[in-house]
Amino acid sequence: MEALVASAIGIMTAAGIYLILRLRTFPVVLGMAMLSYAVNIFLFATGRLAVNMPPILGHAGANTPGYTDPMPQALVLTAIVISFGMTAVVVMLSLGAFIEAGNDRIDLGEEEKTK
Amino acid sequence: MMGHWIIAPVVLPAFLAPLIVLWMRFDLRTQRVFSVAGMVALLALALTLAASASLNPPEVYRLGNWEAPFGIVLVLDRLSALMLVLTSALGLAVVLYAIGSGWDKRGWHFHSLMQFQMMGINGAFLTGDAFNLFVFFEVLLIASYGLMIHSGGEARLKAGVQYVVYNLAGSTLFLFALGTIYSVTGTLNMADLAQKVAQMPATETGLLRVGAVLLMLVFAVKAALVPFQFWLPATYTNAPGPVAALFAIMTKVGVYAIIRVYTLVFPAGGTIGLLAQEVLLPAALVSLVIGMVGVLGARDMGRTVAYSVIGSVGTMMLAFSQFDERATAAGLYYMVHSTLAAAALFLIVDLVRERRGVAGLRLVPVRPVKNAGLLAGMFFAGAIAMAGMPPLSGFLGKLMILDATRGDWLIWGTILVTSLIAIVGFGRAGSMVFWKAHAAEGIPPEGPRDATSPGLAFTAAGGLLAGLVALTVLAGPATDWLRATAAQIHAPQAYIDAVMQGAYERAWSATSGHEDGHATPAGEPDPAHAAEPEAGH
Numbered sequence: 001m002e003a004l005v006a007s008a009i010g011i012m013t014a015a016g017i018y019l020i021l022r023l024r025t026f027p028v029v030l031g032m033a034m035l036s037y038a039v040n041i042f043l044f045a046t047g048r049l050a051v052n053m054p055p056i057l058g059h060a061g062a063n064t065p066g067y068t069d070p071m072p073q074a075l076v077l078t079a080i081v082i083s084f085g086m087t088a089v090v091v092m093l094s095l096g097a098f099i100e101a102g103n104d105r106i107d108l109g110e111e112e113k114t115k
Numbered sequence: 116m117m118g119h120w121i122i123a124p125v126v127l128p129a130f131l132a133p134l135i136v137l138w139m140r141f142d143l144r145t146q147r148v149f150s151v152a153g154m155v156a157l158l159a160l161a162l163t164l165a166a167s168a169s170l171n172p173p174e175v176y177r178l179g180n181w182e183a184p185f186g187i188v189l190v191l192d193r194l195s196a197l198m199l200v201l202t203s204a205l206g207l208a209v210v211l212y213a214i215g216s217g218w219d220k221r222g223w224h225f226h227s228l229m230q231f232q233m234m235g236i237n238g239a240f241l242t243g244d245a246f247n248l249f250v251f252f253e254v255l256l257i258a259s260y261g262l263m264i265h266s267g268g269e270a271r272l273k274a275g276v277q278y279v280v281y282n283l284a285g286s287t288l289f290l291f292a293l294g295t296i297y298s299v300t301g302t303l304n305m306a307d308l309a310q311k312v313a314q315m316p317a318t319e320t321g322l323l324r325v326g327a328v329l330l331m332l333v334f335a336v337k338a339a340l341v342p343f344q345f346w347l348p349a350t351y352t353n354a355p356g357p358v359a360a361l362f363a364i365m366t367k368v369g370v371y372a373i374i375r376v377y378t379l380v381f382p383a384g385g386t387i388g389l390l391a392q393e394v395l396l397p398a399a400l401v402s403l404v405i406g407m408v409g410v411l412g413a414r415d416m417g418r419t420v421a422y423s424v425i426g427s428v429g430t431m432m433l434a435f436s437q438f439d440e441r442a443t444a445a446g447l448y449y450m451v452h453s454t455l456a457a458a459a460l461f462l463i464v465d466l467v468r469e470r471r472g473v474a475g476l477r478l479v480p481v482r483p484v485k486n487a488g489l490l491a492g493m494f495f496a497g498a499i500a501m502a503g504m505p506p507l508s509g510f511l512g513k514l515m516i517l518d519a520t521r522g523d524w525l526i527w528g529t530i531l532v533t534s535l536i537a538i539v540g541f542g543r544a545g546s547m548v549f550w551k552a553h554a555a556e557g558i559p560p561e562g563p564r565d566a567t568s569p570g571l572a573f574t575a576a577g578g579l580l581a582g583l584v585a586l587t588v589l590a591g592p593a594t595d596w597l598r599a600t601a602a603q604i605h606a607p608q609a610y611i612d613a614v615m616q617g618a619y620e621r622a623w624s625a626t627s628g629h630e631d632g633h634a635t636p637a638g639e640p641d642p643a644h645a646a647e648p649e650a651g652h
Contacts, residue, residue, distance in 0.1 A: 020280065020284060025276060028280055032280065032283050032284070032287075035284070035287045036287060038287075039287050039290040039291055039294070042290070042291060042294050043290055043293075043294045045294075045298075046294040046295070046297045046298035047297075047298075048298075069301075071297070072294075072297065075246055075293075075294075075297070075303075078246070078250065079290055082250070082253050082286075083286075083287075085257070086253070086257070086279075086283055086286070089257060089260055089279065090276070090279050090280065090283060093260065093264065093272065093275055093276050093279055094276055096264070096267070096272050097269075097272035097273050097275070097276050100267065100268070100269040100272050100273075101269045101272070101273060105273075106273075106276060106277060106280070107277075108270065108273055108274060108277070108349060
């Protein structure tokens with residue numbers, strides 16, 4: 001399972017980085033989404049991977065089977081909310097730039113640089 | 116002691132911003148009144164907190180009364196108080212300028228976005244929790260995205276997309292860094308981290324060092340240190356003038372985070388050794404050179420100032436990368452100075468842009484603009500301050516940095532040569548725009564477009580210059596205060612004690628009767644930290 005999760009994070013990060021280096025806004029937005037998925041799984045895995053464990057301590061004393069660290073789950077929840085919101089912002093902004101400029105290039109034109 | 120007042124710099128703008136959006140949406144006059152009143156209140160609050168912080172040791176505010184490593188804490192110490200005062204003073208000037216120049220009526224929601232921006236910045240300066248720092252970074256970034264594209268336009272939207280994408284990538288990196296550090300230490304409370312990191316055996320710090328350097332990269336993106344400065348010139352040039360001036364504090368958020376984390380959590384000579392210094396010093400030197408060469412090479416007045424911001428960040432990071440008390444005090448003085456100077460210059464440049472019409476800020480001579488004499492004088496004063504010439508505070512700041520790094524010829528040479536380059540660059544920009552204008556042909560530009568009150572706009576920019584003069588005149592008391600601040604920064608034990616002393620005992624006594632000591636954790640072998648409530652929401 002560790003190998004699966006690790007390679008999933010690695011492949012998604014690589015794909016995300018490749019995509020955000022593109023020159024059009026659409027692949028860049030997709031790349032940002034990929035990167036945020038990768039980092040969310042990464043954050044989730046920082047509490048170590050444990051299957052079928054509750055994220056809280058039980059009251060069964062010595063019979064408690066163990067637990068999984070709840071902290072990364074709280075962190076990843078926050079991160080998901082924020083990255084979702086941010087993706088929405090970047091989509092709106094790219095659409096705005098596309099409508100204003102008539103193209104979806106991400107770099108500034110030569111005359112725009114000195115405007 | 117300030118008690119609940121510590122959270123007020125976050126709560127006040129967080130309350131005002133939705134109020135402005137929801138209640139006074141269509142009434143610009145009421146928005147302006149509340150926005151200015153909010154900024155004045157924020158400044159008064161920050162000054163009170165600073166007065167308290169300079170008399171007392173670091174003070175902790177526990178959110179929801181959860182004990183330290185389990186809940187989020189805000190910490191007020193001299194450094195956070197200094198940053199709060201700087202932010203709110205700048206915020207007030209920017210709001211006044213936006214009202215005076217009419218920028219706030221060229222788009223929607225300027226004032227509420229300003230308040231959200233203040234909330235994020237103040238929170239980032241106050242928080243004592245690394246993940247909460249990320250959350251406040253996002254708050255201030257999302258507000259800055261809105262401010263950056265305020266009033267729209269093709270170039271601004273495109274530059275805005277670049278800015279957003281760059282910072283989103285930075286945020287992702289921040290999460291990777293935090294995840295790495297959490298997986299090693301099992302905590303993200305900065306004081307707790309400091310204790311945990313100090314206990315780590317030197318042979319097992321590989322992953323921790325990766326986390327520390329990733330974190331450094333994130334803060335370098337915010338601070339626009341080379342090689343992460345690419346977002347800054349286009350953003351600052353294309354942002355509305357008052358927003359660019361406000362962004363002068365945004366790079367300082369990164370600088371603040373570097374000072375905080377690499378003196379508290381990863382102190383020099385501690386578990387990760389001199390890693391931070393080895394990374395920072397070359398980056399600072401190159402930033403200084405690239406920034407000041409950029410000042411000389413820019414073809415546009417906005418870019419001239421934007422590059423000087425990169426250079427000034429390089430200068431102060433040279434001081435901070437020494438990680439000793441005297442250099443830190445000098446760096447703090449220079450930081451206050453350069454924030455005010457950069458903001459003043461951005462406002463002055465915007466005043467010029469408003470009056471030059473179609474020529475914009477390009478360094479080409481056009482007929483003299485309205486109020487050309489006054490503007491030229493103000494630009495001259497701002498440029499002197501930014502380049503670090505006497506008599507203004509930039510000179511004193513650079514002198515103190517040189518004094519603190521005495522004997523290091525590389526630093527001395529770089530600072531002195533780049534200062535000369537900056538003088539030439541600013542001189543070129545100023546003479547092209549103001550002096551050669553008299554010889555230019557053609558019709559004079561029409562003057563400011565739809566300004567509400569040009570006098571107020573000039574007052575706001577002049578107020579920042581007056582701040583520089585005050586910083587120069589009161590250099591003695593200011594440096595005394597900053598020396599004490601630097602001493603507190605470099606003795607982080609007081610901070611750690613304030614947050615952590617007795618925290619576990621209080622937490623256990625609060626939950627007494629709760630029998631959970633027998634459970635065996637599945638993965639992380641550190642049960643003390645697994646019971647943390649949902650932090651960061």
